Amino acid sequence: MHEPSLASANAATPHVELHNVSCGYGQRVILRDVNLVVPRGQVLGLMGTSGGGKTTVLRLIGRQLRPFSGEVHFDGQDLATLDEEGIYRVRRRMGMLFQQGALFTDLSVFDNVAFPLREHTALGETLIRDLVLMKLQAVGLRGVRDLMPSQVSGGMSRRVALARAIALDPELIMYDEPFAGLDPISMGVAARLIRELNRALGVTSIVVSHDVHETFEIADRIVFIANGGIVAQGTPAEMRASDDPLVRQFIDAQADGPVRFHQPAQPLDEDFGLAARGDGR
Ligand SMILES: Nc1ncnc2c1ncn2[C@@H]1O[C@H](COP(=O)(O)OP(=O)(O)OP(=O)(O)O)[C@@H](O)[C@H]1O
Numbered sequence: 001m002h003e004p005s006l007a008s009a010n011a012a013t014p015h016v017e018l019h020n021v022s023c024g025y026g027q028r029v030i031l032r033d034v035n036l037v038v039p040r041g042q043v044l045g046l047m048g049t050s051g052g053g054k055t056t057v058l059r060l061i062g063r064q065l066r067p068f069s070g071e072v073h074f075d076g077q078d079l080a081t082l083d084e085e086g087i088y089r090v091r092r093r094m095g096m097l098f099q100q101g102a103l104f105t106d107l108s109v110f111d112n113v114a115f116p117l118r119e120h121t122a123l124g125e126t127l128i129r130d131l132v133l134m135k136l137q138a139v140g141l142r143g144v145r146d147l148m149p150s151q152v153s154g155g156m157s158r159r160v161a162l163a164r165a166i167a168l169d170p171e172l173i174m175y176d177e178p179f180a181g182l183d184p185i186s187m188g189v190a191a192r193l194i195r196e197l198n199r200a201l202g203v204t205s206i207v208v209s210h211d212v213h214e215t216f217e218i219a220d221r222i223v224f225i226a227n228g229g230i231v232a233q234g235t236p237a238e239m240r241a242s243d244d245p246l247v248r249q250f251i252d253a254q255a256d257g258p259v260r261f262h263q264p265a266q267p268l269d270e271d272f273g274l275a276a277r278g279d280g281r
Helices: 054-061 084-092 109-120 125-138 154-165 184-201 212-218 236-241 245-251
Strands: 016-025 028-038 043-048 069-074 094-097 172-176 204-208 221-226 229-234
Touching: 016 054, 028 054, 028 229, 043 054, 043 184, 043 212, 054 069, 054 172, 054 204, 084 094, 094 154, 109 125, 109 154, 125 154, 125 184, 154 184, 172 184, 184 204, 184 212, 212 236, 221 236, 221 245, 229 236, 229 245, 236 245
Parallel strands: 043 204, 043 221, 094 172, 172 204
Antiparallel strands: 016 028, 016 069, 221 229
16 A cells, blocks of 8 residues: 655665754754664664653654754655645555554444544445454454444553554554553563564554663664753664663663753752751751
């Protein structure tokens, strides 16, 4: 179902590239001069401090956000050069799975997965049925197709959302916090599924996550984002061996390090009225 494009003929072109990208919201700059390459077919783990800009990177790639300066390329094409129709076409080649990737509660599991097919293609119901069942099979949930979202567990509904995200055969899948809120077993299932789909569908995957264990397990490369940019990147093995204090703080889950536990605040004694009392209590 992929749209043929000249650029995609070149397998050596990175699937996604950010060139000197600065971006933010309103006046506020979140990322400065970021360069990022996402090679085709890999799983990239995007990690880092909370509020560092990981989701913002996904928004840049999906063109929900335009950079202040610099370029975002998808399959060799600068997104800024595309008109609305072009952006629409590019977005169809991307699957996005957000943490709050809520299912339509009044549609069955089957109809949730069928939704993008009915919405964006002219395929007949017989073919749609086969495609939906294939996608549900890929996430291990063909057996629950007639249930309503309220009747499946949190982990399962995340997998239904994944089946829906791959309904149109995307070539890039972006996951925002796919492990958040899952129990350890469901987390392992979700992680293996991401890796397996990456291989079986031949897609490129970007996984935004705080979960070091699961992400390091499945990613080919890890990129750490903090302080407005990329502070470290490499294979999971390289990151584990890194002595960069920020990487260590993250991997070893230390509360304090280059990233402070306490956000800047006025002095404690002022907040608790001790200074005014002056008696040290
Ligand atoms: N729509 C928006 N308008 C204004 N500011 C925003 C908006 N979205 C995000 N931000 C701010 O941009 C910064 C980066 O947000 P982003 O969601 O990209 O971080 P993140 O690294 O994904 O964080 P987390 O790991 O906590 O989800 C944060 O300080 C956030 O408050």
